[in-house]
Structures are given as structure tokens and as C-alpha cells.
Amino acid sequence: MMSSFRIEENTEHPGGYALIHVPERIPDGETSLAIEQPSSDKPYLGLNGWQTQSVLLNADRVVVSGNQSTLEIGPDIVDHIAEDLRILVRIPAINFEALTFWPAITHSGRASRTNALSPFEQSNLAQKVEAKRPQQAEQPNLAQNASENIPIASIKSTASAPPTRSNAPIIGAIALLLVLMAGGAFWWFQLRPASVAEVPQQPEIIAAQNPPSPSSTGTAPTGTAQPTEAPPQAAARPAPMNRRSELQRLNQTASPQDIFNFGRESLREGEREVGYLAVDIAQQRGLAEAMIQMGRWYDPRYHNDERIFSRPNSEQAARYYKRAFEAGLSAGSDELRGLCNSLRRDPPNESPELEAAQALLANTCP
Secondary structure, three states: OOOOOEEEEOOOOOOOOEEEEEOOOOOOOOOEEEEEOOOOOOOEEEOOEEEOOOOOEEOOEEEEEOOEEEEEEOHHHHOOOOOOOEEEEEEHHHOEEEEEEOOOOOOOOHHHHHOOOOHHHHHHHHHHHHHHOOOOOOOOOHHHHHHOOOOHHHHHHHHOOOOOOOOHHHHHHHHHHHHHHHHHHHHHHHHOOHHHHOOOOOHHHHHHHOOOOHHHHOOOOOOOOOOOOOOOOOOOOOOOOOHHHHHHHHHHHOOHHHHHHHHHHHHHOOOHHHHHHHHHHHHHOOOHHHHHHHHHHHOOOOHHHHOOOOOOOHHHHHHHHHHHHHOOOOHHHHHHHHHHHHHHHOOOOOHHHHHHHHHHHHHOOO
């Protein structure tokens, strides 16, 4: 049974179809969704590709089972999304949104067929090519001339015309040039002076060929200077982790706690987007500790320290705190109470956040 948001290929169709699984019930008749690219010049996906204006798309079908919903989408949407693209999926009917990486889903190929030349364009192109092609010289047709009783003298004069120039001298010159080049290459690699041909030996090869020094056997004569040991080579640094690929692997195999821990580690390493996405995946899978972290990112009390989002949102913070408390973490209730007291004591100055704070105090705060 599905318990989290995820996207996968719809293998019941040949290509260009995907399934979006959402851990909430979508009301009957609602098929709208939006797909966006955060921090992109053209962030909104429309029916003709990515664009600058916000638009709602429609799923082909929505299947609801228990507390889960599955949106079936087709090539009109899938063909415009590249593999491993970071996207935000929004479903307005249930006020749902989630960040994820688009998985490997086969495209239908409609886009390439749409870009092919139309028959009219192909006809024009053929005419242009034909116009540029040089006209071939017409060859005399002796059989036709004979049937038309053309005089024999005219036929002989045509047949005795000088032949066209042969390409044999050119071919001979090219062959001679290739022979000279082959001889020069042979001289360079085989007969060149030893001072040019010598290649310095690598240190490890030299060490293998030279006999051990007296110092290495402990029999060095008195007064002989001991050779100094070469400093040990520094250990090679491991290649930096591709955290985005690692998160994709963990998303398929790891527990919510492990994904959350990976997200916090990524944040400490400066990988803010991967860190946020890992925490978001963990909270979607029911980890209360991740819900608390999401709430703090929205909470005006912590916003200046975390700065994950451009502005605080007290309503969203309260929502995550309540979910954490309902999942069994008492810290969720403590954080919600502290948020409410802070809003009463120090209301926000910005108008949108002030309205959200007032609504929260009226409807949610104890």
C-alpha cells in the first residue's frame, strides 16, 4: 500500500505516460495539477512546454483508493520533462505541493514527430536542391540517331571526339604522397636518434630495476651517508559524493529516519536543495522529527536563522507542528504553543504574514 508521494512510469502504455501517487484523497471530478521548476526563467509547464505564466494542467484520470490518490498523465505533460529535473508538483484541490526529481520515464516521441517537416516544406526543399544540382551533359544516343537516318559522317565525328581527361595522374600523385608519409612515420618511430626516442622511466619502474641500497639491508659501510627515506605519498582524497544521486538511491531503499539524517548532513555540507528535499521526503513518510524541522523553517521565530524560504509562514508552521504532535511527538504541541504566544506578543509587520498570523490565532491557537 502506498504511503508517500512518488512518481513512476505507467508501464501499461508504450511510452509517455506516468503515475503521480499522492498520500491524500482528491475530491471527485478534480483533475487539475501544476508542475513548476523552482528558480527557472520559465518555471511553469504548459501544454506547449515551459512558459513564464502560471497554468493548470489536467490529468487524464484520477484514481482514489482509501487515503491515496493516483493521477494518470500522458505525453502532453511527460514529453516536456527531462530525467532528473527538479520539479514542484502542486494539486490545488487538496492544497498539496511537493518537491522531487523527475524519474527516468520513456517519452512517446510525439515532440520529434511534431518537429518534422510538413509535406509542403519537404516539396519546397526538394525544389531548392534540384535547382542547385548541376545539369548533366546530354550523351548522344546512337541507336536513336540511326533510327532517324542521321548521316554516317556526323555519327563518326561524334564518336571520335576526344575523351574526357583521366584522373589517373591525380590518383598517382596521391599514392606517392601516402608512400612518403608512411616512410616519414617509420623513420620517426624506428630510426630517429636515441636522444629523441628515449622516454624517462617512471619512479616505480626505476625502483624495481635498481638493486637495494646498502642502507636497506643494514650493511652500509661506516662513514657512508645514509639515503633519506622518501616521504610517504598522501592518501588520495575520495571523490565528492553526488548527493542528488545518493538521495535518489535512499528514496528507494532507506528508512525515513535515514533519509532525514542524510538531509541534515547535506545541509551542513552546504547542499541546501538536496537537504531540504530529503527532509521533505522524510516528513511525507510520517517522520515526526522531520515535520518539526519543516515547521521551524516556516516559523517566524526561527526564520532568520534557517532562511530556507524567502519569507515565514506561520500557518504552514502550525500545520507541521500539529501533524508532528498527532504522529506522537510532544515537541509538536510545545512548538505550536510557543508560536502562538510569540504571535500574540510580537505580531508580524508584513501584511501577508500578519493576516496569516491573525487567522492562526483565531482558528488554531489554544
